[in-house]
Amino acid sequence: MPIYSHSRLGCYENCPRQYKFRYVEKIKPEEEMETIEAFLGCRVHEALEHLYKYAGMQIALPLEDVLAFYDAKWEGCWSDAVEVVNKEFSAKDYYRVGKKCVSDYYKRYYPFNERTLGLERLITIDLDSSGKYVMRGYIDRLAEREDGRYEIHDYKTSAFLPETDHFDADRQLALYQIGVEKNFRDAKSVELVWHYLRHDKEIRSKRTKEQIDELKKETISLIDNIEKATALDNFPAKESALCNWCEYQEFCPKRRHLTQTQQMTLHEFSNDDGVRLVEKYAQAKSKEKELEEQIEALKSAIVEFAHAKGLDAIYGKDRKVTVSERTGVIFPAAGEEKREALEKILKCSGKWDEISSLDTRALSKIILEKAPTDWDEKLLGEITKFAEKEKRYDVRLGKVKREEE
Ligand code: SF4
Numbered sequence: 001m002p003i004y005s006h007s008r009l010g011c012y013e014n015c016p017r018q019y020k021f022r023y024v025e026k027i028k029p030e031e032e033m034e035t036i037e038a039f040l041g042c043r044v045h046e047a048l049e050h051l052y053k054y055a056g057m058q059i060a061l062p063l064e065d066v067l068a069f070y071d072a073k074w075e076g077c078w079s080d081a082v083e084v085v086n087k088e089f090s091a092k093d094y095y096r097v098g099k100k101c102v103s104d105y106y107k108r109y110y111p112f113n114e115r116t117l118g119l120e121r122l123i124t125i126d127l128d129s130s131g132k133y134v135m136r137g138y139i140d141r142l143a144e145r146e147d148g149r150y151e152i153h154d155y156k157t158s159a160f161l162p163e164t165d166h167f168d169a170d171r172q173l174a175l176y177q178i179g180v181e182k183n184f185r186d187a188k189s190v191e192l193v194w195h196y197l198r199h200d201k202e203i204r205s206k207r208t209k210e211q212i213d214e215l216k217k218e219t220i221s222l223i224d225n226i227e228k229a230t231a232l233d234n235f236p237a238k239e240s241a242l243c244n245w246c247e248y249q250e251f252c253p254k255r256r257h258l259t260q261t262q263q264m265t266l267h268e269f270s271n272d273d274g275v276r277l278v279e280k281y282a283q284a285k286s287k288e289k290e291l292e293e294q295i296e297a298l299k300s301a302i303v304e305f306a307h308a309k310g311l312d313a314i315y316g317k318d319r320k321v322t323v324s325e326r327t328g329v330i331f332p333a334a335g336e337e338k339r340e341a342l343e344k345i346l347k348c349s350g351k352w353d354e355i356s357s358l359d360t361r362a363l364s365k366i367i368l369e370k371a372p373t374d375w376d377e378k379l380l381g382e383i384t385k386f387a388e389k390e391k392r393y394d395v396r397l398g399k400v401k402r403e404e405e
Contacts (some may be wrong), residue, residue, distance in 0.1 A: 001132060001133075001223075001227065002023070003134055003135065003136050004133075004134075004135045004136075004223055004226075005135060005136050005137055006135070006137055006171060006172040006175055007014055007225070008023060008224075009171075009219070009222055011023070012222075012226050012229075013222075014238065014240065014242055015237060015238040015240070015242070015243075015246070016234070016236055016237075016238060016241075017235045017236060017237035017238070017248075017252060017253075017254075018228060018237075018246055018248055019226070019235060020235035020250075021248040021251055021252075022248070024230060024235070027248065027251060029247045029248065029250070029251075030250075031081060032081055033081060033247045034079075034081055034082050034083065034246070035082070035083055035085055035245050036082055036083065036084045036085070036091060036094045037041065037085075037094075037157070037158065037245075039077070039078075039079075039094075040094045040095075040097065040098045040157055041155075041157045041158075042077070043070060043074050043077065043098050043156065044098050044101050044102055044157050044197060045120075045140065045155055046069075046070075046073050047066055047067075047070040047073065047098075047102045048068055048102065048105065048140075048141075048155060049119050049120060050066065050069050051066050051106070051112065051138045051348075052112060052116050052119055053119065055111075055112035055113070055116065056116055059200060060110065060111040060112055063103060063106045063107075063404050066102060066105065066106060066405050067099060067102060070098065070099060070102050073112055074095055074098070078091075085244050085245055097157075097198060098157065098184075100198075101197035101198055102197075104197065104200040105195065105197055105200075108200065108202075108272060114143050114144075114145070114151075114284075115143060115144045115145075115146075115181065116142070116143050117142040117143060117144055117184075118139060118141070118142040119140070119141055120138050120140065121138065121139045121141075121142050122136065122137075122138055123136070123137050123138070123139055123176055123179035123180065123183065124136055124179055124183070125137065125175050125176070125179040125182075126178070126179075126182060126333070127178070127216045127219055127220050127351040128220065133219070133220050133223055135175060136221075137172070137175060137176050137179065139145060139152055139153070139154075139176050139180075140153050140154050141153040141155075144187075147188070148186065148187070148188040148189075149187075149188055149189050149190070149191060150180055150184060150187040150188075150189070150190045150191070151190070151191045151192075151193050152173050152176050152177060152180060152191070152192050152193065153193045153194075153195065153234065154172070154173055154192075154193070154194050154195065155195050155197060156194060156195065156196050156197065157197050157198060158196075158198070159198055161196050161198075161199050161201065164203070164362045165205050167192070167204075167205040167346065168193060168205050170192070170194075170205070171215065171219070173192040173194070173205075174192065174207050174211070174212065175215070176192075176216050177190045177192065177207055177212065177214065178215075189206070190206075190207075190392065191204055191205075191206055192204065192205045192207070219272050237252055237253055237254045239254045239255075257274055258400070261274075261275060281395075281397065282397055302314060302321055303323055304325040311323070312324065323401060326384050363383065363387075364387070366380070367380070367383060367384055367387050374375075
């Protein structure tokens with residue numbers, strides 16, 4: 001089993017297909033793209049690491065030196081492969097943001113005399129005693145207070161500041177806590193500290209033993225799911241807002257055509273078979289919608305006419321329309337409280353079998369997705385004998401938000 005990390009787990013949760021590209025197929029995109037957000041994060045982390053390296057030698061570097069280090073790193077590492085995805089801003093804007101992050105942090109924590117035990121410290125996390133579920137991570141800064149409390153510090157340069165509840169449920173630093181508690185037995189307690197540098201904010205959280213035990217269980221179950229997906233080669237592409245930052249768009253079945261069309265000339269674009277098919281399909285669907293609306297309007301007019309004239313049938317040239325009335329009933333929908341009460345009555349009365357039938361959709365899901373996992377393999381095998389696999393295609397029309405829009 002591979003050694004997992006928080007980012008590896010996060011990658012699978014965000015998009016299993018991206019996980020496959022990155023960790024299973026280990027695809028190296030031809031043009032290695034680095035987003036400006038990631039670039040900015042690295043430069044700020046380096047500057048703070050530099051600052052604490054000197055602080056560990058009892059030297060509080062002047063702010064100008066730290067900023068000069070940041071400048072040198074920014075210039076030295078810059079390349080054309082750094083992509084500014086959000087076209088509203090320029091690289092210079094991000095450079096300034098990074099600079100402000102460093103100087104705000106500096107002013108807030110000067111003279112940095114807290115005891116630092118490690119910078120970019122590698123930590124091994126054993127999730128159980130089997131030695132099977134081992135994870136690895138890097139702590140931005142591990143510190144110890146005078147009273148023996150340990151602190152796991154994490155620097156964030158993202159513009160988005162999550163709500164407080166997020167930190168009490170955050171997985172990354174809580175996983176590091178497991179590693180710290182195991183590897184530093186003198187740690188009296190461990191506190192998790194996030195620095196949201198763009199906002200000049202410090203957020204703290206603690207975990208109880210019960211929360212840590214629950215986290216271990218959840219993480220083991222997630223790793224089991226990833227291993228199962230790997231064995232079955234089941235990595236569906238999960239499209240989201242994060243796709244714009246994904247370096248595998250040119251390989252991804254959900255985004256490949258988009259990236260191809262973005263590189264086409266106007267002439268190539270209008271003559272592309274895929275583009276033409278989509279345009280024709282969109283036109284046909286819009287006519288279909290119009291027709292459906294017309295049919296509904298005509299139906300209402302026919303019913304009204306038949307009522308007014310007391311007719312059950314209306315005749316045209318060589319067609320007729322019959323109008324009949326029937327009474328339907330509506331029961332509470334699944335999930336509603338009243339529905340549960342209704343089902344209870346039917347089940348208790350022994351009449352349930354007369355009105356219920358096998359939910360083959362739910363059964364298909366269980367067979368195809370092997371969920372829920374508590375179904376016995378033998379039972380699944382028996383049921384699978386009755387199932388015939390067939391390919392189905394859903395064709396749906398959606399909107400594309402292009403960058404220039
Ligand atoms: S482009 Fe989106 S859907 Fe495709 S692999 Fe990347 S994140 Fe997943």
